[in-house]
Amino acid sequence: MDLTIAGILALDGVTNGAVYALLALAIVLVFTVTRVIYIPQGEFVAFGALTLAAFQTGKVPGTVIFLLVMAGLAAGLDAYQALRRRDAAARIGARALRTLAWPLAASALAIWLAPKNPPLLVQALLTLALVTPFGPLVYRLAFASLADASVLVLLIVSVGVHFALTGLGLLFFGAEGYRNPSFWDARLALGPVTLSGQAVIIFLVSIALIVSLALFFERSVLGKALRATAVNRLGARLMGISSEAAGRLSFTMAAFIGALSGLLIGPTTTVFYDSGFLIGLKGFVAAVFAGLGSYPQALVGALAVGLIESFGSFWASAFKEVIVFGSIIPVLLWRSLRDPQGEDH
Amino acid sequence: MTDETPVRALPPGQRRAESSPFGALLTMRRFAFPVFALFMLVLVPALPVPAFWIDQLNYVGLYGLATLGLVLLTGVAGLTSFGQAAFVGVGAYTAAYLSIHFGVSPWLTLPAGVALAVLVALVLGAITLRMSGHYLPLATIAWALVIFFTISNMDFLGKYDGLNGVPSIRVGGRSLGDGRSLYWLIWVFALAAAAAVGNLLDSRPGRAIRALRSGTTMAEAMGISTLRYKLVAFVLAAVLGAVSGWLFAHFQRSVNPSPFGLQKGIEYLFMAVLGGAGQVWGAFVGAGVVKLVEDQLQVLLPRLIGTSGNFEIIVFGIVIVLLLKYAPDGLWSFVARWRPAPARARDWGAATPLPARAKPARGTPLLEARSLRKTFGGLVAVNDVSFSVRAGEIVGLIGPNGAGKSTTFNLLTGVLGLSGGEVRLLGEAISGLPSREIARRGVSRTFQHVKMIAEMTVLENVALGGHLRTRSGSLRAMLRLDRAEERRLFAEAERQLERIGMAAKMNELAGNLALGPQRLMEIARALASDPTLLLLDEPAAGLRHQEKQALAAVLRQLKDEGMSLLLVEHDMDFVMGLTDRIVVMEFGNRLIEGTPDEVQASPAVRAAYLGTEH
Numbered sequence: 001m002d003l004t005i006a007g008i009l010a011l012d013g014v015t016n017g018a019v020y021a022l023l024a025l026a027i028v029l030v031f032t033v034t035r036v037i038y039i040p041q042g043e044f045v046a047f048g049a050l051t052l053a054a055f056q057t058g059k060v061p062g063t064v065i066f067l068l069v070m071a072g073l074a075a076g077l078d079a080y081q082a083l084r085r086r087d088a089a090a091r092i093g094a095r096a097l098r099t100l101a102w103p104l105a106a107s108a109l110a111i112w113l114a115p116k117n118p119p120l121l122v123q124a125l126l127t128l129a130l131v132t133p134f135g136p137l138v139y140r141l142a143f144a145s146l147a148d149a150s151v152l153v154l155l156i157v158s159v160g161v162h163f164a165l166t167g168l169g170l171l172f173f174g175a176e177g178y179r180n181p182s183f184w185d186a187r188l189a190l191g192p193v194t195l196s197g198q199a200v201i202i203f204l205v206s207i208a209l210i211v212s213l214a215l216f217f218e219r220s221v222l223g224k225a226l227r228a229t230a231v232n233r234l235g236a237r238l239m240g241i242s243s244e245a246a247g248r249l250s251f252t253m254a255a256f257i258g259a260l261s262g263l264l265i266g267p268t269t270t271v272f273y274d275s276g277f278l279i280g281l282k283g284f285v286a287a288v289f290a291g292l293g294s295y296p297q298a299l300v301g302a303l304a305v306g307l308i309e310s311f312g313s314f315w316a317s318a319f320k321e322v323i324v325f326g327s328i329i330p331v332l333l334w335r336s337l338r339d340p341q342g343e344d345h
Numbered sequence: 346m347t348d349e350t351p352v353r354a355l356p357p358g359q360r361r362a363e364s365s366p367f368g369a370l371l372t373m374r375r376f377a378f379p380v381f382a383l384f385m386l387v388l389v390p391a392l393p394v395p396a397f398w399i400d401q402l403n404y405v406g407l408y409g410l411a412t413l414g415l416v417l418l419t420g421v422a423g424l425t426s427f428g429q430a431a432f433v434g435v436g437a438y439t440a441a442y443l444s445i446h447f448g449v450s451p452w453l454t455l456p457a458g459v460a461l462a463v464l465v466a467l468v469l470g471a472i473t474l475r476m477s478g479h480y481l482p483l484a485t486i487a488w489a490l491v492i493f494f495t496i497s498n499m500d501f502l503g504k505y506d507g508l509n510g511v512p513s514i515r516v517g518g519r520s521l522g523d524g525r526s527l528y529w530l531i532w533v534f535a536l537a538a539a540a541a542v543g544n545l546l547d548s549r550p551g552r553a554i555r556a557l558r559s560g561t562t563m564a565e566a567m568g569i570s571t572l573r574y575k576l577v578a579f580v581l582a583a584v585l586g587a588v589s590g591w592l593f594a595h596f597q598r599s600v601n602p603s604p605f606g607l608q609k610g611i612e613y614l615f616m617a618v619l620g621g622a623g624q625v626w627g628a629f630v631g632a633g634v635v636k637l638v639e640d641q642l643q644v645l646l647p648r649l650i651g652t653s654g655n656f657e658i659i660v661f662g663i664v665i666v667l668l669l670k671y672a673p674d675g676l677w678s679f680v681a682r683w684r685p686a687p688a689r690a691r692d693w694g695a696a697t698p699l700p701a702r703a704k705p706a707r708g709t710p711l712l713e714a715r716s717l718r719k720t721f722g723g724l725v726a727v728n729d730v731s732f733s734v735r736a737g738e739i740v741g742l743i744g745p746n747g748a749g750k751s752t753t754f755n756l757l758t759g760v761l762g763l764s765g766g767e768v769r770l771l772g773e774a775i776s777g778l779p780s781r782e783i784a785r786r787g788v789s790r791t792f793q794h795v796k797m798i799a800e801m802t803v804l805e806n807v808a809l810g811g812h813l814r815t816r817s818g819s820l821r822a823m824l825r826l827d828r829a830e831e832r833r834l835f836a837e838a839e840r841q842l843e844r845i846g847m848a849a850k851m852n853e854l855a856g857n858l859a860l861g862p863q864r865l866m867e868i869a870r871a872l873a874s875d876p877t878l879l880l881l882d883e884p885a886a887g888l889r890h891q892e893k894q895a896l897a898a899v900l901r902q903l904k905d906e907g908m909s910l911l912l913v914e915h916d917m918d919f920v921m922g923l924t925d926r927i928v929v930m931e932f933g934n935r936l937i938e939g940t941p942d943e944v945q946a947s948p949a950v951r952a953a954y955l956g957t958e959h
Contacts, residue, residue, distance in 0.1 A: 037479060142666050151479045152425055153673070156618065157666050159427075159611050164662025170654045281486070288483055318498035325490040329472060332484045336476035 017306025023283025032230035042280020048262020053178035062172030135255025180266035414582030423558030428489035434605025436590025462587035507601025548822030621675025718765035744930035799856025810873030861892030
């Protein structure tokens with residue numbers, strides 16, 4: 001291997017690592033706030049990429065019906081529970097409106113705009129608007145009522161959600177894979193290495209998102225509320241922070257980050273309805289590297305995963321997954337020895 | 346299998362057989378296993394069951410075998426694994442590769458596959474079983490993927506295409522080529538495995554494995570090497586997976602990587618949770634329901650939807666979520682509710698007592714704590730505390746909240762490591778030893794917050810204390826060769842329960858007891874280890890007045906019988922009437938040591954508890 005190849009591999013690794021970093025941040029966020037080990041994070045990556053792919057062909061994406069079904073279920077569940085509590089009709093209505101407003105608006109917009117072939121940026125924004133509401137809906141349907149369950153129960157539930165979402169992905173997007181066009185077709189020569197426009201966009205968006213997340217957690221009340229919930233759920237509750245609202249917010253952010261990652265990697269690889277799982281798991285490896293707790297460490301872990309993957313695929317391309325997932329085991333061992341968990345759960 | 350198996354974990358609050366209005370079912374229960382075995386092995390093959398259903402039953406048996414491993418590992422031992430399918434793959438690929446390429450007889454590939462699975466399990470287990478909490482399940486996801494991608498990319502294993510043309514198994518010159526002839530072999534293995542796991546759960550190693558779920562501290566204090574039994578459960582699960590894989594390869598006559606991926610591993614876990622993760626028969630119920638429903642959905646859903654695809658995972662996913670929300674104990678628990686476990690037959694009347702250790706003469710120095718020191722960062726929790734216990738004495742360690750009593754206790758029992766000083770037992774240094782080694786040397790303890798296995802009976806919980814005095818391993822237990830020793834162990838457990846006046850409650854579920862009797866049960870469990878020194882951590886905390894009196898009477902009686910006790914307590918009255926000597930701690934320091942009268946008269950103690958006037 002000469003320096004040029006090393007440079008190409010490193011660039012490739014860092015590009016992928018930037019996307020894994022976003023996913024790792026989402027996974028850390030969800031875990032610290034809700035203790036859910038969020039296996040389905042990768043699904044939103046696939047949903048994002050496939051939704052954009054549908055817009056590209058001028059079709060209304062399957063996401064619309066998918067989203068409306070989920071929103072309908074959530075609203076129905078809310079209404080059923082409210083009726084059993086004998087809530088006032090106005091309150092039930094307001095709640096249904098809150099659950100349905102965004103999905104309905106986003107869907108209407110998508111149905112109206114899709115055949116008009118809007119510019120790529122509009123399609124991307126529509127995609128984010130369609131995929132992000134999946135977060136709170138998944139939280140509402142699967143996790144909200146299990147807030148006090150153990151981490152293990154939540155993990156198995158999260159595996160169940162992953163199954164359901166993958167199957168529904170097949171139902172609404174079909175088995176075909178898509179590759180999206182680049183957001184920016186430029187090629188920049190960087191010494192012996194060429195930097196693609198898409199890679200530049202990936203870096204810029206990742207950095208922008210990481211910075212805005214940092215500002216959100218440091219500066220905004222909402223961000224501080226999330227951090228408080230992560231540190232101590234009961235304490236935060238006593239301070240008037242609803243842990244359910246915090247959970248909903250963290251799932252919303254995770255879905256947004258997932259969809260964004262899907263937009264970013266869509267042009268670099270062909271995405272199928274079930275591609276998200278392995279991509280998400282790589283974000284996971286990075287998140288676990290950070291003990292599912294630290295954002296900066298997750299960042300480092302993600303870059304490491306990206307590099308291990310790109311160099312691994314150079315030396316033993318068939319075994320790159322083996323190398324990536326094998327590398328998590330020593331990390332897990334080190335983590336579990338470093339911060340052993342108490343057993344009075 | 347005898348009548349007291351399979352042992353099933355009953356939810357607390359459930360009535361046991363004696364008080365059950367369904368007593369008549371007990372006689373049925375005794376014959377349930379033989380009747381089921383007869384039905385599966387004789388009646389089903391004899392009847393004109395269509396080939397489709399025979400194949401279905403074959404799959405149920407195969408999946409049930411693999412799931413049984415998870416029942417043991419996840420349901421009983423509490424170690425969640427998403428990687429069971431990988432071990433099935435190890436068994437299947439070993440069988441296929443050796444028989445296709447080298448013409449090795451299936452009867453030799455079975456032990457080869459099992460041996461390879463054991464090897465892989467030992468390596469993976471040694472690395473991953475030390476992990477705590479959710480790190481272990483995440484690690485199982487990682488190595489499940491590693492094994493899957495390794496198998497899928499090996500040229501000699503046919504990559505993603507796999508290996509075709511696996512020969513059929515031959516028994517006595519007869520080829521078991523089709524589903525019908527392989528049926529009985531699958532179910533002989535399945536039933537034998539179910540019986541063996543049932544036997545195991547009702548035995549010394551089985552109780553140790555059942556103790557793993559509630560954490561390691563109590564088990565280690567009873568002398569159980571938790572890592573070893575985690576490894577035992579892990580290896581047994583791997584073996585069951587490998588056997589299932591071996592049968593699978595010869596049933597399908599070909600292997601490819603897809604049935605051994607993470608998805609299938611998750612499905613096995615789903616089967617275990619659906620059936621009832623702690624239950625032997627839950628494995629087969631879960632496997633049966635999943636397999637049959639999966640088949641129906643595979644036909645029904647594509648027809649409903651209009652295209653083909655594995656849409657059944659949508660239903661599985663939703664059912665997993667609903668199941669954990671509404672029926673976390675699984676389907677078998679609904680059956681179990683109507684079939685209460687019978688009281689253990691008392692067959693140990695004539696058993697010879699277990700060997701007892703020589704006790705030191707009254708008055709010999711027993712435990713010596715020299716300048717114990719424990720710091721947490723900059724905080725000195727225990728500051729050069731020294732005291733001693735002589736044989737036949739009751740010594741109390743008291744002090745206000747935060748004085749460092751419990752920390753001292755944990756230093757003595759090896760739960761925490763010392764920052765300085767040393768502990769000697771009968772002159773031998775025991776500081777720095779793990780708590781199970783300290784237990785082995787004759788120091789037994791109870792816990793401030795009762796630690797027990799709620800779904801085991803009082804007798805079985807107490808028998809845990811006798812772990813170090815018995816030897817039977819898992820293999821003996823599975824083959825029921827451990828019964829003579831079990832009788833001796835239960836005789837000892839009953840004797841200790843009699844000693845503290847709880848023999849009448851021995852068949853109750855420990856979780857159903859009130860706090861007072863639970864504390865006494867912990868003392869009986871500690872006594873069952875035949876200790877030279879008994880350490881009690883706040884035994885009176887949370888007890889009602891009468892319960893305290895009963896406890897004091899038991900402790901006094903133990904002292905009269907020559908037992909040496911050290912008790913940590915903050916209930917002054919309780920300690921004053923009971924102890925020979927008292928060590929008072931305050932802010933990590935030893936304040937004073939003396940007789941109860943001296944301590945009561947001490948102005949320093951009074952100041953520590955009530956504050957001083959300035």
